[in-house]
Every structure is written in structure tokens, then in C-alpha cells.
Amino acid sequence: MSNRARPRRSTRRGSTRWGVTSVVVAVLMVGGAGTAYALTRHRTDNSNVATPAPSSTADARATSPGADDRLAASAKSSSTAKASPSSTGIPADAAKCAYTPTSDGSTGRSIQTPGAHPKKVRSHVTLATNYGVIEADLTGDVAPCTVNSFLTLARKGYFTGTQCHRLTTDGLYVLQCGDPSGTGQGGPGYQFDDENLPTKSRPAYPRGTLAMANAGPGTNGSQFFLVYKDSQIDPNYSVFGKITKGLDVLDKIAAAGSDESNGPGDGRxxxxxxITRAG
Known part of the structure; x- marks a missing residue:
């Protein structure tokens, strides 16, 4: 993903706040130059529309939180069958991942590209923050390339000492993290395709979802978001985990509010x- 743009309020048509009838709900900015993509709220007529808003600034392709097929539904038992070796020496249940180099590596934080053949297995991650500990089960069985990248970054210390740079509190309820630059513009120096999009889930991103922020299809990188309240946005963001501990921590963070530097209910x-430790 090329998470290159600082979050800012998108161009709006109609209401200036995210209401049930407003066209634009919010954008999780992580983009490059050129176009800002505005995510819309799921309407009562079941029409999800992503409205591209042209931007002359280099600050944004917008994106909103990740996509999950109701994590509870995709999270079956965590047992995984043993892999049988293939003729190439790669386990038969391994995924083939393509991590494409980009120019958005955060200063001093670019990292070696993850391996291309992760196993499709479930795993667990702990994010220690100054507010408390958040734990999540990762769905490597349905999002192997995403989980492989996330764990590689976590275990290499990429997230350690970084700030979560965005909190949204009106219509979209997420905490966005994963950019060492703290601007919404940083990334790991590579991007990869979407996985496990919640196209059939209502809401698309329920409370407890862990998903990737992006700047458009196939631009996942290091920025991710944690959903602290059900959020119905277009299912364009890869869901790769479910929070199992620490939702109370997210609630405390949300209760403190955002500075609304990107508009009502949206800012740092x-x-x-x-994040003091991840792994």
C-alpha cells in the first residue's frame, strides 16, 4: 500500500457532517498525489457509491477502514491442517504473495520485503500502547499475504514507538495506525493486493475489526485501522483480524476524542x- 497522504477532510457535496443522509462519510487518507477517494456511508437503498473527488494537492488518496466479512463469521476455529510438501519445497497450503516496491518508505523505517510464500495459518498479535494492551487473532487462512506483511513489520520493530495518527468519531469509528512518520503519508516501501473484502457483511466493519487502510485497490502497505464501533462503509479494505482483548482500551482512546484537524469528528x-511494542 502506498500510504502517502496526510488525512484531511475530503471534498463534500451536501452535508458538511457525516449524517445518515450525507453523501460522504469519511476518508482514511493514505494516498499519493492526484486523486482523493471519498468513501460513502452504506445507504438505506443498499447502494454503496465511492465518489472520486479530484485533488490538486499531493496529499491524498483517501481511504476508509478495511474490509471484513464480519470477522466473527470468517473466524472459524484456529486449527490448521498440516501442509504437505510440494515439488517446489513450498507447503501446498502456502499462498503466493506479490509485494511490489514503492517509493513511500518512511524515513529510517523501510524494511526488507516479506517472503512470497507464507503459510495460510491463523496467528495472534499483541499491540502494547500507552493506553493499554490490545490483542487480536489474525486470519492468515483468508488473508495470508496481509497477515504475513503485518507480522513481518511487527516482528522487525516497524511499529514500535509509532503514533496512531488518526481517530474518527462520527459515522466512521476507527483508530488508524501504522505510519512511522505520523503523517498518514508513510509506508514500508512496498504494496500488495487486497484480500478478504467484506462484501456481504452488514455492517461491513463491525466493532473489533482489524483491517488495512489503503489508497485504492492493491495499495496496501503498513497503515491499518482498528474499529471500536460498527461502521458501514464501502467494503474496500482488507480485513485480517479480530480484536480479542483491549476493546476497552479503544473505547478510552475514542472517549478522549479527536482534535478534528481534518474536519468534524476526524483528526489526530x-x-x-x-504503540510501544508489537508482535
Whole structure:
């Protein structure tokens, strides 16, 4: 993913706030130059429309939180069958991932591209923050390339000491993290395709979802978001985990509010949120 743009309020048509009848709900900015993509709220007539808003600034392709087929539904038992070796020496249940180099590596934080053949297995991750500990089960069986990248970054210390740079509190309810630059413009120096999009889930992103932020199809990188309240946006963001512990931590962060620097209900957390350890 090329998470290159600082979050900012998207161009709006109609209401200036995210209401049930407003066209635009919010954007999780992680983009490059040129076009800002505005995610819309799921309407009562079941028409999800993503309205591209042209931008002359280099600050954004917008994106909103990740996509999950109701994580509870995709999270079956965590047992995985043993892989049988293939003729290439790669386990038969391994995925083939393509991580494409980009120019958005955050200063001092670019990292070696993850291996291309992760096993399709479930795993667990712990994010320690200055607010408390958040734990999640990762769905490597349905999002192997995403989980492979996330764990590679976590285990290499990519997220350690970084701030969660965005909190949305009106219509879209997420905490966005994963950019060492803290601007919404940073990334790991590579991008990869979408996985496990929640096209049949209502809401698309329920409370407890862990998903990737992006700048458009196939631009996943390091930025991710955690959903603290059911959010119905277009299912364009890869869901790769479910929070199993620490939702109360997210609630505390959300209760402190955002500084609304990107518009009503959208900005940096008022109280700094730092990931002190990930793995």
C-alpha cells in the first residue's frame, strides 16, 4: 500500500457532517498525489457509491477502514491442517504473495520485503500502547499475504514507538495506525493486493475489526485501522483480524476524542496514542 497522504477532510457535496443522509462519510487518507477517494456511508437503498473527488494537492488518496466479512463469521476455529510438501519445497497450503516496491518508505523505517510464500495459518498479535494492551487473532487462512506483511513489520520493530495518527468519531469509528512518520503519508516501501473484502457483511466493519487502510485497490502497505464501533462503509479494505482483548482500551482512546484537524469528528487523537511494542 502506498500510504502517502496526510488525512484531511475530503471534498463534500451536501452535508458538511457525516449524517445518515450525507453523501460522504469519511476518508482514511493514505494516498499519493492526484486523486482523493471519498468513501460513502452504506445507504438505506443498499447502494454503496465511492465518489472520486479530484485533488490538486499531493496529499491524498483517501481511504476508509478495511474490509471484513464480519470477522466473527470468517473466524472459524484456529486449527490448521498440516501442509504437505510440494515439488517446489513450498507447503501446498502456502499462498503466493506479490509485494511490489514503492517509493513511500518512511524515513529510517523501510524494511526488507516479506517472503512470497507464507503459510495460510491463523496467528495472534499483541499491540502494547500507552493506553493499554490490545490483542487480536489474525486470519492468515483468508488473508495470508496481509497477515504475513503485518507480522513481518511487527516482528522487525516497524511499529514500535509509532503514533496512531488518526481517530474518527462520527459515522466512521476507527483508530488508524501504522505510519512511522505520523503523517498518514508513510509506508514500508512496498504494496500488495487486497484480500478478504467484506462484501456481504452488514455492517461491513463491525466493532473489533482489524483491517488495512489503503489508497485504492492493491495499495496496501503498513497503515491499518482498528474499529471500536460498527461502521458501514464501502467494503474496500482488507480485513485480517479480530480484536480479542483491549476493546476497552479503544473505547478510552475514542472517549478522549479527536482534535478534528481534518474536519468534524476526524483528526489526530487528542491524547497521543503510541504503540510501544508489537508482535
Amino acid at each position: 487523537p487528542k491524547q497521543e496514542v503510541t
